[in-house]
Amino acid sequence: GKDGYRHYMDKELHEHPLVIGQTLRRMIDPATRRVVMPPLPFDLAAIPRATITACGSAFYAGLLGRHWLESEARLPVDVDVASELRYRDAPLSAGGLALLISQSGETADTLAALRALRAGGQHVLSVLNVPESSMARDSDMVLETVAGPEICVASTKAFTAQLSVLACLAIATGRARGTLSAEREQVLVQALLDLPGKAAELFDLRADIQHVAAIVADARDVLYLGRGAYFPVALEGALKLKEISYIHAEAYAAGEMKHGPIALIDRSVPVVAIAPSGRLFGKTASNLQEARARGGRLIAFTDAEGAAGLRGIAEALVVLPEADPFTAPILHSIAVQMLAYEVALLKGTDVDQPRNLAKSVTVE
Ligand code: M6R
Numbered sequence: 001g002k003d004g005y006r007h008y009m010d011k012e013l014h015e016h017p018l019v020i021g022q023t024l025r026r027m028i029d030p031a032t033r034r035v036v037m038p039p040l041p042f043d044l045a046a047i048p049r050a051t052i053t054a055c056g057s058a059f060y061a062g063l064l065g066r067h068w069l070e071s072e073a074r075l076p077v078d079v080d081v082a083s084e085l086r087y088r089d090a091p092l093s094a095g096g097l098a099l100l101i102s103q104s105g106e107t108a109d110t111l112a113a114l115r116a117l118r119a120g121g122q123h124v125l126s127v128l129n130v131p132e133s134s135m136a137r138d139s140d141m142v143l144e145t146v147a148g149p150e151i152c153v154a155s156t157k158a159f160t161a162q163l164s165v166l167a168c169l170a171i172a173t174g175r176a177r178g179t180l181s182a183e184r185e186q187v188l189v190q191a192l193l194d195l196p197g198k199a200a201e202l203f204d205l206r207a208d209i210q211h212v213a214a215i216v217a218d219a220r221d222v223l224y225l226g227r228g229a230y231f232p233v234a235l236e237g238a239l240k241l242k243e244i245s246y247i248h249a250e251a252y253a254a255g256e257m258k259h260g261p262i263a264l265i266d267r268s269v270p271v272v273a274i275a276p277s278g279r280l281f282g283k284t285a286s287n288l289q290e291a292r293a294r295g296g297r298l299i300a301f302t303d304a305e306g307a308a309g310l311r312g313i314a315e316a317l318v319v320l321p322e323a324d325p326f327t328a329p330i331l332h333s334i335a336v337q338m339l340a341y342e343v344a345l346l347k348g349t350d351v352d353q354p355r356n357l358a359k360s361v362t363v364e
Contacts, residue, residue, distance in 0.1 A: 008152040009156060009351050012150060012151070012156045013156050015157045017195075017196040017200040018196070020160055020164050020195050023144075023145055024164050024168070024195070026146060027143075027168040035168045037169070040141055041141055043176075044172060048096055049078070049093045049097070051085070051097070052101065053081070053100060053113045054081070055083065057158075057236055058110070059079070060159070060232045061101050061163055063232035064166065065170070072173070073170055073176075073177050086116050096121075096123070097125060098114065099125050099127070100127070101127045103155055104359070105133020107360065108364050114135055114139065125139065126143070127143050127166065128142050129144070143169065150359075151352065152352045154243045154244050156337050159333060163333070164195070167326070188326050191324035191326045195323075198321045199334055202338065205318055205320070206338070208317075213342035215316060216241070216270055216339065216343050217343045219247060220247065222241060222272060223261060223270070224250065224271075224272045225272070225288070227253060227283060228279075229325075230329060231253045232333075234251035234253075237249070237333075241339070245344045245347045246347070246349060254273070257290070258290065265295070267296070267297060271297065272300075273288050275306055281309065285310060298313055298316075299316045302320070303319060305322075320335060
């Protein structure tokens with residue numbers, strides 16, 4: 001049941017801290033504070049490249065997975081949606097890693113992509129929430145997201161569980177490839193262990209998110225912007241808003257704005273920026289300044305340091321707790337999911353069963 005929550009989505013949003021903790025416990029040894037992967041049927045150190053594929057939110061998790069595998073393990077990674085990958089006839093490296101991501105393990109396109117990648121000689125590793133699914137049966141190895149059943153059609157906790165697994169995989173791969181020092185591993189693992197507590201703090205931001213939701217709910221179109229690890233978060237925020245509030249939302253890499261989408265911006269098109277402090281903050285802030293100069297209403301998800309830089313630009317700020325740049329995107333994805341939920345409440349839509357959507361897309 002809904003345990004007293006109004007919707008499964010609200011219940012599942014509140015399960016983020018628990019689910020992240022449970023998922024990490026499978027892969028982090030609390031005594032040594034190191035990532036311990038279950039034994040893999042292939043050598044992570046010998047993988048020449050990875051091909052990540054998935055659909056919908058799981059695809060966005062894959063984009064963040066690429067970011068971590070590239071930065072921490074220096075592994076070349078391709079990411080594509082399964083419906084494209086399966087027909088793309090992409091050249092694959094011998095002995096490469098196929099990394100499939102799916103909550104249900106039954107998504108038709110992802111399953112077909114899995115089979116194509118296997119036929120192409122790839123080691124098949126799947127990140128799944130249902131360990132007895134069709135995809136599990138066809139994989140060499142499954143890394144389980146311990147999210148429990150996800151009932152709401154819009155994915156929430158399964159997404160952050162996927163991110164938790166992918167972050168651990170990037171650490172393990174970095175260690176195997178010799179790109180990650182023991183000290184750096186300790187920093188990253190500590191950041192992961194801090195996540196459940198920080199995720200729980202996000203529920204204190206509800207009033208701020210409701211304030212932002214009131215601005216978004218009035219719009220017909222909304223633009224989400226983020227750079228680097230926050231671009232996939234922008235994509236996740238925009239998809240969730242579309243799915244449950246039926247408001248048209250598009251996500252762009254912040255640097256792409258001036259290559260077209262800026263033409264859309266006026267007072268009626270709010271811009272939701274995911275822009276915490278960090279290496280790319282200054283770049284994103286100047287893109288936001290440009291949007292502001294065109295009369296755009298700017299909303300920013302940031303942290304305390306970022307808020308100081310955005311105060312004159314943004315009309316509304318949601319200030320998340322400080323977090324290591326490695327894990328901050330996970331917290332921000334919860335925050336943008338919470339925003340979509342609050343907007344849907346204002347719109348009065350059927351949050352758990354949005355029109356035209358199915359929980360598991362088992363036909364092409
Ligand atoms: O079960 P899967 O993870 O393979 O499902 C993939 C997508 O269908 C799914 O993430 C979909 O985009 C959600 N409705 C997103 O909220």
